[in-house]
Amino acid sequence: MDWKKYAYTFLITAVIFITAIYLSNYFSQKKINEIKNIESRIAVDILASETQFSLLSELSCRDIGSSFLSKELATLGDKLAYTEQNRGSDDPEVLNLKKYYSLLQIKDFLLMQKIKDRCGSVQANNGLSLMYFYSNEGDCEDCEKEGYVLTKLRSDYPELRVYSFDYNLDLSALQTLVSVYNIQNKLPAILINDKVYYGFKSVEDMKVALPSLVELDKQKAKAEAEAEALKSKQATSSDQ
Secondary structure (H helix, E strand, C coil): CHHHHHHHHHHHHHHHHHHHHHHHHHHHHHHHHHHHHHHHHHHHHHHHHHHHHHCHHHCCHHHCCHHHCCCCHHHHHHHHHHHHHHHCCCCHHHHHHHHHHHHHHHHHHHHHHHHHHHHHHHHCHHHCEEEEEECCCCCCCCHHHHHHHHHHHHHHCCCCEEEEEECCCCCHHHHHHHHHCCCCCCCCEEEECCEEEECCCCHHHHHHHCHHHHHHHHHHHHHHHHHHHHHHHHHHHHHC
16 A cells, blocks of 8 residues: 555655646747747847838938837847746857847947937937847856846936846857957946946935936926926916
């Protein structure tokens, strides 16, 4: 009877283990498919953006809205981070997706620079961006903390475009970018307006490096104050 009990226990444990593996693989693959679908939409966005830029000579800068460039890069980055945590940073499929994502970010950045050159300060919000270089090889203690800071900034300031790059990714275009801006292997590293900042930077540090964020805070506070004053005025008029 004892061996039957052990056999049943083993069988139940094996079924649970196999089911857990199956569900894990199923949801991981589902996430990969979602990423690929987003990649396809971004690729179309980038192509559309290039076509739009070729028509800029016929357009006024005010006709170029904030939707000129892809809005889904941040979403793709979040999904890639999730997949990387679950499948590992050295997973071949994750590496391929990360390379494609990095190329899309570089393309997006170049398109933004063209808009800035073409339209100057007209599209000020489109020019609010930074590049973040990190490492997943266990040699960057502050990279994870810096990632949380940038996620917070991106949430508080939708106008801010954050380009994130794995410094050690084997991608020629990325290595060219690192070489052009002379990014040293002292991570985390953040590039803002052609100036490189090394080491962990808090939210307040980032606001010092990006004064435009402080201006956005002032604009937001002013808008909230005006809305509150209007609300108070309407309440007073209603009481009368």
